[in-house]
Amino acid sequence: MANDIYYSKTQDFLRPGSSGTAYGEDLQNIAADLRIIIGRLSRRLRSERQHSELSLSQISALFSLERLGPISPTALSKIERVKPPSMTKIVASLLENDLAQKTHHESDGRQFLIEITPNGQDILNKDRREKEAWLAKALSSLTATDISDITKALRALESLVEM
Amino acid sequence: MANDIYYSKTQDFLRPGSSGTAYGEDLQNIAADLRIIIGRLSRRLRSERQHSELSLSQISALFSLERLGPISPTALSKIERVKPPSMTKIVASLLENDLAQKTHHESDGRQFLIEITPNGQDILNKDRREKEAWLAKALSSLTATDISDITKALRALESLVEM
DNA sequence: TATTGTTATACTCTATAACTATA
């Protein structure tokens, strides 16, 4: 079975010779590993969310609306790292489902602001509880050290996104 | 500007009240943060790789071929977390571009094995050097502690993929 | 019957190009 092959190699982790001294790895190698991990985790997350009512992009946008408050689609597109036409679609889906609502910009007639609705907040909370259960469960089977390592890395990873 | 809004909130990181004591967070919250981060990093990576000759899926598969040696498409699809028809396409693109080659299975006429070619190895190395430069550069502008945190978390994240 | 891999088809997400409306 595939996983047997895989696990028999975990001593070498992703690249031959990449494990062992974490601090001795150069940035290029860390970058290579990180990139592969992100790709796989992303596909893993997608497969778990297949039957969710909200796509990961929608959840992520809603998440930002919750955190940032009213914001323009263009500003949100920059934060979410998608182009404006993509954000148009994401926003449209949020509006259609009463997860977000528009408010007019005071001075600029071109712009409008989007904000999360109470329903959107409910759905976000529900989605967190239900759809992330598998990830929380997966995390719970790691060692306390692993969980701690991941938690500490989250902020560093977030800052990478912004570069 | 969007990022100004964003950064003005980083004290609270992703969720209000989620930062501070890393160890006090419950798994549900860590899962929520991790999921959002993975999604954004994944989109960030995609935008950087837009003009690469290889997709992230292709690179990831090639990476596995390098690490695991000859393997069947079905086994590889399990490792890469895609369905067999998707792997058929990924493998076809690798074969077309002389990045991988087929070898026959000794006993099972249905199966064949795929392995990386010398050309595939060259391309993989070249891609690592050139296309990951931005990520290595981004990493280099983090603090040593952040880099260390990320490095330590990689193995824990990898084990999550396998669950 | 079960498994390996392929073909046909469709869906989701995202992008680029061209456009409208306002500043």
Place this chain on the structure above:
DNA sequence: TATAGTTATAGAGTATAACAATA
């Protein structure tokens, strides 16, 4: 002219369903 947002269209990546070949 420049900016905010939309529409039209296309491409990449993935999935499901149905199939062929072999075990």
